Amino acid sequence: MTDVTPAALPRPAPAPVRPSRLLTGLLILPAGLWYLVLLVLPIAIVILFSFGERSPTGGYAGGFTVNNYATAFKNADPFLTSLSLSITGTVLCLLIGLPLAYFIATRAGRRKGLLIILLVIPFWTSFLIRTYAWLMILGPDGLAGPIGDLIGVQDFRILGTEFAVQLGLVYGYLPLMVFPLYVTLERMDRRLVEASKDLGAGRLATFRQVTFPIALPGVVTGCMLVFIPMMGEYVIPQILGYGRVFTVGNSLVLRFLESRNWPAGSAQAVGLILVMLLSVGFYVWFTNRGRRTRDQSVL
């Protein structure tokens, strides 16, 4: 508390405070170092290893070859399994999430806040535990027993099947789909829907021509948020699929740890990173394209 009233001080008018470049740099430096050492370098090493050869004892032995990629291409099954699970999972999340987000955004009234918090809570709880819970529910002492009796199949099993993994994926990532959908629908001008109905459009037409196009950016964001982690999911296929549903995640761990074939594993990891970058690239392209057409329509 050194300042007196401004009038008592013969100071000039306050110049706009320009923070020093040094301070800016120092503020960013730790995060920058973290990214460099724990993201850029590890990924660089994986890319380097993916072109290398496996040493007889496992690990990496230098050299340059594209064999690892050729092998990864030839054994594309884990990729295809992951791809099919992720695409189905994304579509299911959308089909389940869109009506839910629509309800919360337009019908929930004062309970909106509560419903959103109820949606965030599962997202806050341990992924492992939420997956583990299905182990009991789907197990022979859970749903599998009664369902087996009902359809008359002895020893009916759900665990270890693709269905179980699919269910786990949808369950695990559904909230990530609903958040962006909710945000876009919440911002929507509801009068557009009323205008559409006043102009004689039916419910379906209104949904198709008004609500869905408005929700589209949220749909695309949600699909991307859900698809990418599903592609790389490791825990769910391991627990609910018993490792029998063999995804990229499982395959990566097998290559890196059990067979200690770092180059082969690295090639697969690079493949997964490429899938991720392609999805993000599509997303960025799509959002910018949407922005441009919207601007044009205004003009």
Add this chain to the structure above:
Amino acid sequence: MTAPAVPISVDRPVRRGARAGIDRVGLLVEAWLRAHTLVVYAFLYLPIVVVVVFSFNGTARRVTNWEGFSLRWYEYVLDNREVQRYLFNSFVVGVATAIIATVIGTMAALGLQRAPRWFRIPFDAVTYVSIIIPEIVIALATLVFFASTIGRDGVVTDITGVELGFGYHTIVSALSLFNISLVLLLVRARLAGMDRTHVEASFDLYGTPWRTFWQITFPQLLPAIVSGFLLSFTFAFDDYVITNFVNGRGTSTIPLYVFGQIRRGVTPATNTVAALMLLVTLTLLLGGQWLLTRNARRGGGRDQVGGVAGIVTEQQGG
């Protein structure tokens, strides 16, 4: 939905006849939306409820045999040395990660605000990559990286003769990557939406940058910082994938214990440990949520979802 009354002059003979039918469809749609929402929430909570209920199971044998309410497994678990150590490790990892992520992430958000564009754009790209990269990829890449630098035959080990190996430091530094980015994005979103007039007023009143920051900017950023801290703690406390690959001897965390149990065969104690994990993280996050929304309401509450939940929702949507 209550449609506004049809303007008197508009004549829609065809529609008018069908109106009653359309409304019946409308009612069906409303009922379906409601039922759908209920079913989805039941679906979301069923597993959580099952775990919590069965953690009070008095059975001595199979997990799914319900033999009455009992706290025996809580006593067993809390007395268990092994579980205590795993829990302790989880707390160490959670707190350390949360502190590092909050401090570094907040600093970076403040710095980036003033950084030139040519720097900010690639930096942002790296931030997004760190968030979106599949966890298993970063876990294995980090494992290989640590193994070839500070591991037994690592480069750093060869040069310095000191083997750092794996332990808390590898877990915390690997987990901090994602969480720094998380805090960075949360704080930056808050900075972007901040009211600049107070800062300008402070400068006009000869406030130093230092004091302006602590008295004006920091309090406004606090909800985002607190949310970031709590979320980072939770993600680190609950993490399985990264921790599983970069932990060292004696530094396994509680999710690894649960996974080990799943592998070897689930016991009633597994549910109890799971329920305890839920208790820790949900108490923290709901406590944070309550504190933050209470403060927000005092300062002229809006009819919006606030607190950690609001910040998470907005972030995902933006």
